[in-house]
Amino acid sequence: xxxxxxxxxxxxxxxxxxxxxxxxxxxxxxxxxxxxxxxxxxxxxxxxxxxxxxxxxxxxxxxxxxxxxxxxxxxxxxxxxxxxxxxxxxxxxxxxxxxxxxxxxxxxxxxxxxxxxxxxxxxxxxxxxxxxxxxxxxxxxxxxxxxxxxxxxxxxxxxxxxxxxxxxxxxxxxxxxxxxxxxxxxxxxxxxxxxxxxxxxxxxxxxxxxxxxxxxxxxxx
Numbered sequence: 001x002x003x004x005x006x007x008x009x010x011x012x013x014x015x016x017x018x019x020x021x022x023x024x025x026x027x028x029x030x031x032x033x034x035x036x037x038x039x040x041x042x043x044x045x046x047x048x049x050x051x052x053x054x055x056x057x058x059x060x061x062x063x064x065x066x067x068x069x070x071x072x073x074x075x076x077x078x079x080x081x082x083x084x085x086x087x088x089x090x091x092x093x094x095x096x097x098x099x100x101x102x103x104x105x106x107x108x109x110x111x112x113x114x115x116x117x118x119x120x121x122x123x124x125x126x127x128x129x130x131x132x133x134x135x136x137x138x139x140x141x142x143x144x145x146x147x148x149x150x151x152x153x154x155x156x157x158x159x160x161x162x163x164x165x166x167x168x169x170x171x172x173x174x175x176x177x178x179x180x181x182x183x184x185x186x187x188x189x190x191x192x193x194x195x196x197x198x199x200x201x202x203x204x205x206x207x208x209x210x211x212x213x214x215x216x217x218x219x220x221x
Contacts, residue, residue, distance in 0.1 A: 064101065065099070070097035071198040078202045083112070084206050102178075103188075120198075123149070131162070150168065152166055152169055154190045
């Protein structure tokens with residue numbers, strides 16, 4: 001390469017460098033962030049974490065979901081609420097059931113009977129019924145569905161009543177008599193039960209004095 005060619009190449013490189021410098025200066029003046037910190041790498045999309053409540057891990061072992069021996073004359077897919085023992089059974093048939101720990105009504109709000117699942121909702125809104133507002137006038141009139149909603153992740157509405165089988169954001173209440181008549185489950189369990197039942201599923205709520213002979217509830221993992 002002769003001297004003239006070298007000079008032309010050097011001039012071209014210098015012109016390109018000047019153009020890049022001018023472009024960078026223009027971008028920095030339009031975006032002060034670049035002036036302070038320089039070009040930033042592309043940001044990854046942020047995905048909201050799935051709902052989780054670490055307190056659910058603190059449940060007593062007997063209140064955790066498990067398959068157990070449960071002889072019953074009820075048909076498979078029936079829900080049986082064992083009020084005195086704070087268990088809910090989803091009948092599988094063949095003398096087996098899935099057992100869940102639950103929270104039940106406090107004194108004065110315990111009720112027995114036979115219902116059906118009249119409706120289902122994911123992350124349901126909560127509108128306290130008038131009777132509850134009358135007893136507890138400080139309650140909100142409406143709470144949108146979400147992780148802080150008292151109904152938790154799922155609700156199954158029981159026919160002909162104001163009661164529900166629903167999740168809870170207070171898992172420490174499972175195994176206790178605390179509600180106004182609704183049946184509480186930890187969110188992980190209510191999501192599991194919700195996936196197994198359909199509108200029309202039979203729900204048998206046992207009275208507080210019921211003691212089922214033969215229902216041992218022993219784990220069969």
